[in-house]
Amino acid sequence: MTGIEREIVLTPRLEATYALLESGDTVADIGTDHAYLPARLILDGKYRRAVASDVAPGPLENAGRTLAALGLSDRISLRLAPGLKGLSEGEADAVCVAGMGGELIASILKDGPRPDLAVLQPMTREEKLRRFLAEEGYRIEKERLAREGERIYTVLRVRFTGEISRPREARTYLGRVLEDNPPELAKAYLSKKKAALYKAESGHKSAGQEEEAAAFRALREEIEEYEKGF
Numbered sequence: 001m002t003g004i005e006r007e008i009v010l011t012p013r014l015e016a017t018y019a020l021l022e023s024g025d026t027v028a029d030i031g032t033d034h035a036y037l038p039a040r041l042i043l044d045g046k047y048r049r050a051v052a053s054d055v056a057p058g059p060l061e062n063a064g065r066t067l068a069a070l071g072l073s074d075r076i077s078l079r080l081a082p083g084l085k086g087l088s089e090g091e092a093d094a095v096c097v098a099g100m101g102g103e104l105i106a107s108i109l110k111d112g113p114r115p116d117l118a119v120l121q122p123m124t125r126e127e128k129l130r131r132f133l134a135e136e137g138y139r140i141e142k143e144r145l146a147r148e149g150e151r152i153y154t155v156l157r158v159r160f161t162g163e164i165s166r167p168r169e170a171r172t173y174l175g176r177v178l179e180d181n182p183p184e185l186a187k188a189y190l191s192k193k194k195a196a197l198y199k200a201e202s203g204h205k206s207a208g209q210e211e212e213a214a215a216f217r218a219l220r221e222e223i224e225e226y227e228k229g230f
């Protein structure tokens with residue numbers, strides 16, 4: 001479990017998020033809850049300062065307790081605000097949004113000062129988030145998977161480039177997971193996605209959208225080919 005021991009022990013999901021954050025001066029953690037992630041980033045010297053922001057007072061109280069216990073209250077500024085609204089333009093080198101649905105993360109990015117670099121950890125609907133990122137001019141630099149029990153989470157490091165693309169829907173189910181992860185983990189992630197892929201394929205088929213259905217079929221076949229490699 002995540003908790004404060006002699007050091008901050010992060011769950012695999014947050015540890016992967018931590019690993020994708022490059023070092024810098026100031027990091028902002030949006031939806032921080034206990035502020036474990038920014039506390040660990042500061043304790044390890046990855047960043048000099050942090051903003052820990054949350055939309056609800058209860059989580060910020062949790063964060064306040066963490067910072068007081070670790071003597072970090074002067075290094076991490078707590079903000080009660082929705083999404084990126086508590087940040088001023090250019091205040092943070094990197095922004096992190098972890099532990100929320102993919103669509104909520106997309107809406108947070110849409111509505112606030114645009115970060116140049118962000119590390120995003122969607123709990124659900126990551127395909128929607130990948131599509132949003134492509135259409136808004138963010139490039140996915142790296143995508144790291146993390147396993148916690150039966151669940152496999154993805155974490156994306158994205159950079160704003162302004163280059164807009166419109167990937168086929170089927171590609172948004174895959175992201176960069178094959179490039180950036182150990183094959184066993186990528187395979188397990190894709191196996192879990194197969195049911196969603198079948199569903200999307202048959203949905204497009206029954207709507208008469210043959211081209212989209214074919215793209216999903218092609219992706220399924222690509223995954224099956226990939227699986228044969230084991």
Ligand SMILES: C[S@@+](CC[C@H](N)C(=O)[O-])C[C@H]1O[C@@H](n2cnc3c(N)ncnc32)[C@H](O)[C@@H]1O
Nearest residue numbers: 030031032033054055056059081082083098099
């Ligand atoms: C499940 S917790 C995740 C905590 C931590 N980031 C993690 O990944 O373990 C989600 C947190 O996001 C906060 N939250 C939800 N919607 C938000 C929004 N629009 N802006 C900022 N915080 C939000 C919630 O209050 C909650 O504290």
